[in-house]
Amino acid sequence: QVQLVESGGGLVQAGDSLRLSCTASGRTFSSQTMAWFRQAPGKGRDIVAVISWSGDITYYINSVKGRFTISRDNAKNTVYLQMNSLKPEDTAVYYCAGGSSSLIRRGSYVHSPTSYDYWGQGTQVTVSS
Numbered sequence: 001q002v003q004l005v006e007s008g009g010g011l012v013q014a015g016d017s018l019r020l021s022c023t024a025s026g027r028t029f030s031s032q033t034m035a036w037f038r039q040a041p042g043k044g045r046d047i048v049a050v051i052s053w054s055g056d057i058t059y060y061i062n063s064v065k066g067r068f069t070i071s072r073d074n075a076k077n078t079v080y081l082q083m084n085s086l087k088p089e090d091t092a093v094y095y096c097a098g099g100s101s102s103l104i105r106r107g108s109y110v111h112s113p114t115s116y117d118y119w120g121q122g123t124q125v126t127v128s129s
Contacts, residue, residue, distance in 0.1 A: 001025050002060055002098055003025045003026065004022050004024050005023050005121070006094065006095065007020070007123060007125040008123060009094060012125070014086060014127055014129050016127070019082045020081040020083065020125075021077070021080055021122060022078065022081075022096030022120055024079075024098065024118075025077070029098070030047070030053060030077075032099060032100070032118075033101060034046060034051050034099075035049065035051070035062065035096070035098075036050075036081045037113060038094045040093075045111075047061060048058075048061055048064055049064065050110045051070045051071065051106040053074075055072050058070055059120040064090075067083065068083050069082040086125075086127045087098075087127060088129045089127075091127050093124050094122065094125050095111070095119055097120070098118040099117055103115055
């Protein structure tokens, strides 16, 4: 069993930066594909970024490419999402999620929330214009 706890959200202005952290309990973190999703009010939960268990493969949705960076520190059981040049449309609750080590190689399956086994409680990010 893996438990995930996010932190680092907050209220910022457009153009500002935030770094989200997600710390995992349990001994399987280093073998997990990890992802960040977000959910805006009234909308579904959408993939933002994914990272392989080793950190050598990453994926981003087009709207955050060049602005967001996903990384992980397996020694600290933590995955990060560095968010720069934030925009009002980035406003959402951000969730981290963990899935199997093979998930990163399963194409579009990484986009689906149902492909992930573990979820954090979410952290609110609000970007004002």
